[in-house]
Amino acid sequence: MTEYEDDDPWGSRPAAPVGGERVAPHEPVAEQSVLGAAMLSKRALAEVTGVLNGVDFYEPKHETIFDAILELAGAGRAVDAITVGDQLTSTGRISEVPDGAVYLHTLTSIVPSAANALYYAEIVRDRAAQRRMIEFGEKVATAGYKAEGDPAEQIEILRTEMEGLLGEQGTSIAPISHRWEAFTAALDEAPEYVPTPWTEINDMIGGFSPGGLYIVGARPGGGKSNAGLQIAAALAASGPVAYSALEMSTDQMLERLVAQVGQIPLSSLKRHDLSAGEAAQLGLAHRRIDGLPLFIDERSGVTVQQVKAYARSVARKGPIAGVVVDYLQLISSHDSRMKVHEMVGEIARQLKVLAGELRCPVIALAQLNRDSVQVKGPKAQQTQRPPTLADLAKSDDIGMHADVVLMLQRKLESDGEPGDVLEMYVVKNRHGRSGRRSLRWEGKFARITSQPIGMF
Helix, strand or coil: CCCCCCCCCCCCCCCCCECCECCCCCCHHHHHHHHHHHHHCHHHHHHHHCCCCHHHCCCHHHHHHHHHHHHHHHCCCCCCHHHHHHHHHHCCCHHHCCCHHHHHHHHHHCCCCHHHHHHHHHHHHHHHHHHHHHHHHHHHHHHHHHCCCCHHHHHHHHHHHHHHHHHHHCCCCCCHHHHHHHHHHHCCCCCCCECCCCHHHHHHHCCECCCCEEEEEECCCCCHHHHHHHHHHHHHCCCCEEEEECCCCHHHHHHHHHHHHHCCCHHHHHHCCCCHHHHHHHHHHHHHHCCCCEEEECCCCCEHHHHHHHHHHHHCCCCCCEEEEECHHHCECCCCCCCHHHHHHHHHHHHHHHHHHHCCCEEEEEEECHHHCCCCCCHHHCCCCCCCHHHECCCCHHHHHCCEEEEEEEEECCCCCEEEEEEEEEEEECCCCCEEEEEEEEHHHCEEEEEEEEEC
């Protein structure tokens, strides 16, 4: 047995205590075999670089060698014991590898079989994951003993970090061309869009795409909550939806949903005074709503971490179809040091991250500044200007993180009062065109419907 070998190479027993202390999980021979195989076989090199990163190695010298191997492979150069040694020497890192070139040649000589490189790499990866588990457990214990801040907030931060560790295991390093076959195969299939409730808007943005952040903005009373609920119901036809309702109760949400799908006047539902015809429509609404996987979180004043935690809880019920937040500027922050516009911008960024993490669209309703309507003279002479990204209340950064920004504005009648025409503006569309469409405002049923009037 050489000084580089071990009598238990593949981890049939846990690491033995040294000096009364437990040794972090690692497999020296597995690490050596990965490096040796990568320097012997192009196939082995491709396999291990798709599974491991340099930080997965326990021995610092092995991380240094693996990084040099990646550098050579990335430059399209040959990878073997001689070229790796030259790369370490030319970059001034050969001193980080005891015995230098001798050790590199030893690595290539002790590999049981280069054909088993992926197996060796998986052992190294698993031991790295175990070490991260230990480090994470220590961090959890430290946070618990410190007892600082809001426990729910701390748990969510730790949960995010834990899921990040899980994500690290699935990280692969591959050139963009590696996705070519999957890309061309996808062209034969329909895009992954969930249609919006409005055909005119679908013509412009396609629908709601997994990983996208969609902002729906309106002035107070401008219909954003109605639009948000319609969007949530449309998404729920494809799977579970998490809805954070920061200013309405679940019963209020249900009341509006019944009005929308049952075509029952909202005023009748509020007064508990339904006609015979409306009572018959109530049965129709029940059939449409029964079993709809729409989950409402009616807590007010929640943080973005709590919004994310609720969405993850819903996602555990099945592949989540979407997340809706009503509305963005009501989300709280425990960081009193941040300015309001910074806080709102950071919340928008976190929601974009959530969309990518859950691979679903996130729809965040947002309030527009009240001056998005220009008033000139008497009420009957009020004029409107199209809303812009600058009208988003409290932060310009909201639009920066969004893939699509929709803004609602009810068209004024001749008497200066909002009428039945609602104009929906696509003011930002990262993957397509912007523009305006006219829809119909049906306040009686708390909804917005399609009205093909054409493009303006």
